[in-house]
Amino acid sequence: MKSYTIDFQPLGQRGECREKESLLDCAHRLGVGISSICGGRGTCNTCRVKVISGTLSEPTDSELEALSAQELGDGWRLACQAIPSSDCQIIVPPESMSTSQRICVEGLEATVPPEPAVIAYHIRLTAPSLSDQQADTNRLLEALNEQYQLPCRHIDINVLRSLSPQIRDWNWECQAAVRDDEVIAVSPWPSQQLGLAVDLGTTTIAGYLVDLSSGQTLAVEGTMNPQIDYGEDIISRINYVVKRPNKRAVLQKLVVDKLNGLAANLCSEVGVDVEAIVEMVVVGNTAMHHLLLGLPVKQLALTPFVAAAGMAIDIKARELGIKIAPGAYVHLPPVVTGFVGSDHAAVLLASNTHQVEGLTVFLDIGTNTEISLVNGQGITTTSCASGPAFEGGHIKHGMRAARGAIERLRITGDVIDFQTIDEAPPLGICGSGVVDAVAQLYLSGIIDDGGRLIDKHPRVRMTGNQAEFLLVDQTKQDGHPEIVLTQKDIRELQLAKAAIRTGIQLLLETNGFTEEQLGQVVIAGSFGSYLDLSSAVTIGLLPPLPLNCFRQVGNAAGMGAKLALISLAKREEGQAATFRSRYIELATDPDFKKIFIETGHLGRYWIKNNRREMLENG
C-alpha cells in the first residue's frame, strides 16, 4: 500500500497518509484537530487548509463551490475533499483547528529584518601577563570597542561572576551578547542567541521561541494562565488581590513559574538550554502586565481606571524570578491605559497600522474588548466591558473552548448539527458555539430580533418561568448531559455583543465616520479566530460589511510581541504608536445608552443616527 508523509503546520505534527485517505481523515487519525461540522461531506467549509508543497487530487465540485479561484490558486483546499498523491506540507489555519487545548498561538506572520535588542559578537582576547595585568572585564570591553567600535560601559553582575574562569576555559575566545551598552551574557563562540515572545492573556499564555539572528520561530506553545483559580476575569482577579494584598506575590509567582515552564518546554523542544534565551518580550492586558510585575492593581478597577505604570519597562528577568540567561532582560512594551494593554498595542503593531489604507477597526474580543480605529490620521482606542459570555461564562451550559465544547452549530430544519472540540461527546457550549446558536435560532425564526425565544417551537420549553431551547438531548449511550440555551443566555450574549458594537459605533462617530465607511475589520485573539463571521454579522455583533472586509488575524498580540522581540525598529514603532494613540472613555458618551439599546438587537443592520437600519436576512 502506497503512503505519503504529511507535515501538518504550525503544529509540527507529521505522519503517514494512507492511499486514497483524505487530509481530514489522515489528520483525525493522527490526532490533528481539524474542524469539520458537516462530518466530511464538503458542505460546511470549516476544514479549510492551505497546501504549501506536494500534489493532491483535483478540486471537487464542493471545493469549487466553497473556494474562489484566487483561493484555490493560493493553495486553499477543503481537507475533507483533498486526497494527497505525494508527500505534502499543509498549514492548518487557526479557524480550522479543533485541538484539545485550543489556545490560539498562530497569527499573521509578519517578516521583518532581524534587528534584535541583543546582538552577539565574536571576541578574541590576548591573555594577561605580568606586563599586562588589565582586569578581565576591561580586556573584554576594550576588545568590543576595538574590534566592533562598541563603547560598552556595563557588564551584568552574573557575567562578572562567571567571566574569569570561563574565559580561561575558552582560551580567551568567546561570544559576547550586548544590549545597549551592557554585556548581558558571554558564551563559547559560536552559540545560538534565542528570544522568547509571550502573549500573557487572562486565560491563556502563548509563547514563541525565536532565533534572534534569523528572526525564525523555532517553537510555539500555548498554556493556561494558572492565576485563573483566583478569578476567571480581570475584575474578579483584581478584586481578589485588592482584598488580599499579600496574595499579589502569590499570583505573580504562579505566572512566573508558568513562564519558566513554558521557556523550559520550548527550549527542550529545540534541544537548547534556557540560558540561550537572551531577551524576552511580554505583552498582555494591563492587569496581567501589572500582576506579572507585582504592581498595584487596585486603581485599575476604580474610576478613573488608571494604570500604575504606562511606560515601556526593561527589567532583568531574574528580578521577576524568570529563569533564562542570568543577565537577560524582559522587555514589556507600554500599556495604553488601564483597560487597553500592551497586547492590543501588539495587535496594532503586528497589523502594520501605519500602512493601513482606508478606515479600519481592530477588535480584540474578550471579557474586556479593546477596539481601535485606525486611518491615515492616527489611532483612536477604546475598551468596553463585554463580559464573560464569549468565553462561555454566565451561560447556563457555557464552558471554555476546551474538549467537549460545542464550537460550531447549524440548524437545518429540525436537524441540529454541531461540532465539539476534539470531537468529544458534548459537555457544554463555548463562545463561538453560543454565537452560532443564537444566529441559527434567529435565522430559523425561533428567536425574534429582540432576542426573545418564540415558545411555540417544539424544542422551546419552560423551566421554572424561563424559556430555553434544547440544543442537545441527553444521550444515555454517550453519557453526555442535556445542553440548552436559555432566554437568559441569549440576553447575556446580547449585552456582550451590544457593548462591542456600541464601542465600534461610538469610536466611528467620535471621529466623524459611519459604519458604512469602514474598509476593514480586523479581529484578533482566540475567540475572534474561531468566531463564525457570518454568525457574528447575523446577530449584529459586527456591522453587515461584505465578509471579505473582515480579517481574522489569530494571535496578533503574540505576533506583535514577536516583532518587538526580533526588531528594535518595530519595538520603537509600537511604542511610538502607543504614545500617539488617543484613548476615549465611552461610558461618559451621551449617546452611549441609546446606541447600546439599539445594538442589543439581533439581525443585520447599520447604525445610523443612533438607530438601527435593518437589512434583509441572509
Place this chain on the structure above:
Amino acid sequence: MKSYTIDFQPLGQRGECREKESLLDCAHRLGVGISSICGGRGTCNTCRVKVISGTLSEPTDSELEALSAQELGDGWRLACQAIPSSDCQIIVPPESMSTSQRICVEGLEATVPPEPAVIAYHIRLTAPSLSDQQADTNRLLEALNEQYQLPCRHIDINVLRSLSPQIRDWNWECQAAVRDDEVIAVSPWPSQQLGLAVDLGTTTIAGYLVDLSSGQTLAVEGTMNPQIDYGEDIISRINYVVKRPNKRAVLQKLVVDKLNGLAANLCSEVGVDVEAIVEMVVVGNTAMHHLLLGLPVKQLALTPFVAAAGMAIDIKARELGIKIAPGAYVHLPPVVTGFVGSDHAAVLLASNTHQVEGLTVFLDIGTNTEISLVNGQGITTTSCASGPAFEGGHIKHGMRAARGAIERLRITGDVIDFQTIDEAPPLGICGSGVVDAVAQLYLSGIIDDGGRLIDKHPRVRMTGNQAEFLLVDQTKQDGHPEIVLTQKDIRELQLAKAAIRTGIQLLLETNGFTEEQLGQVVIAGSFGSYLDLSSAVTIGLLPPLPLNCFRQVGNAAGMGAKLALISLAKREEGQAATFRSRYIELATDPDFKKIFIETGHLGRYWIKNNRREMLENG
C-alpha cells in the same frame, strides 16, 4: 561644684567635666580613649587635641614646648594639661585616639560642593480623571520633564510597586529621587536624602552616613570585617574560597549582613529609616571588592594577579542583599589592579592628587601595602606584600590593635614605659608597638643595625636557641602575661618594612627620582595613623625626611569614598585617575633583591645606587 559639658568629636561622646579636671582625666573618666604614654606628665605629646569652641586654662610650659605658636593658635592643646573653664567642643584626632575598638574612621575632611548621583525633586501632580487617564508613572515622568526639564526614562521596579497607593496617600505630591535617567525612590515631600560611604577593609569596615544635599557627615561607625574568621589576610581568605567555591556566597553574605547592620546603626543614631539611604559607595581592596560582589578571586592569587572586574560598577543594592532604599544603587569605583584596589584610588582622590605640587608618595600600609608616586606628570602605583607583622601577625606576642595591646613604647635607661589600648593591663603588642619597640631597642643599642639582639643586655635572654627581649615582666597582681620581643619578631618586622621601603625606592627609581627629592610622604590607613613617624624613620621603614614632610591622613580611603558619594565630579575625577594611573610590578625588577637586602637594615639612611647611606642617629 562647677562643671562643664565637654563634647568629644568625632566620637560624639559628651559628658560633664569637673572643676579643675583636665581634658585627659575627664576623657578617661567618660571612657573616651585618648593616648597618654607619659601618664599625664605633659612630656610625651601623645594626647594632642584640638579645641573647636570653649575656653580653657592658659597653655602650660609643657604645652609651649610641645606645640608651635601656629599650632596653639589653631587650637591645639595637650589634653593632660588643659583644664576647661566653660563648655567645650574638642576634636580628638586619630593619632591621639586609644579607643577599645580602634578602627580608624576619621581622616582628612575634604569639602566639595555637593553634587550627588541622586538628586531629589519636589513634584506636584494633577490627579487623574475620566478625561485624563494617563498612567501614574507617565504622569510622574511628564512632571519631571515639565517642571525640571529632566527626561527620565526609567523608574525602578520597587518604585513602580509602591507609587500608585503612595501618591494617592500623599495627595499627588511627592519627592522623586532621580539618578541618571531613572527615578529610584519616591517619598513624601520633603524627605532627607542620605548616602552611605563605606571603606571595606580586610580587617575593618568604616561607614559614613552623609546628608547628600549638604555633604555633611551625620554619623560614622567602624566595625570588624566578619570574614576574618575565614582568613586573616587577603591571600588566606582567597585560598579559603578557592578551595571551597560554595563558600563564596557565605563570605559574601557575612559582609553584606555586616553592612546592613552598619547602615541600620548609623541610621538609628540619626533617627532615620535605612530607606532614607538612596546611594552607597563602597571602596576596598580588590579581594574585598570581589568578595562583596561575589566575583571569582582565584585569578587574583595566581600570576599575573588579574582582577575579574576592573571597571566602575553600579549595581542595585538589593542585588547584593543590601537593605537601603529599595531602588538605590551601590557604586563601586574601579579597582586599579589585582593588588591595588579602589581603596587606594580613594586615598588618592581624598588627597587631591591632581593638586599635588612636588614629588609625593602615598602609602597605604597593611599586609599588602599600596604605594603611589604622584607628581605633575601623573600617578605610578605599585603594591608589595608587607605581611602581617604590622597587624601583630607572625609576632610571638603580637596582637591586633585591640584592648590591652601595647601601642606605644619608650625605653629610658632601664625603664620601659608603654601604653596599652584602653589602658588595660598589657596582653600583647600591636604593630605600632612593635615599630616603637624595635626603634627604641635600636636607639638603646640593644639591637644592631642588622637587627641582631645584643645578648649582653640584662633583659635579653635565650629561650631555646632564640634570643628575646623581655618587654613586660609577668605581674601576678594584674594577672597579665610576660611579653617579649623575639629575634624572629624583629626579622619579621625587617621583612615587612624592607618590602615597603623597597617599593618606595623602586617606584622612585623607575620614574628617575631619588628619595631625597621627595617633597611629601602621605600615610593613610589605620596602622599608618597610629604609627610613630619618628620610630618609623629610625627603623628605616621610611626615608629620613624631616618629620614635617610626612602627613598621616587617617582613613583617607573612607574620605575618598565619601567624596565619590557626595560629588559626581569627584567620582569621575577618581575614576579618570584610576584609569590613567600606571601600575608597575616590582617583583620582576632586577634591582629588587639588592634593595630589599639593604632596606632590611635598621637606622636612618638614604638609598643611593642600591646601597644605603647611613645618617647619624637621633
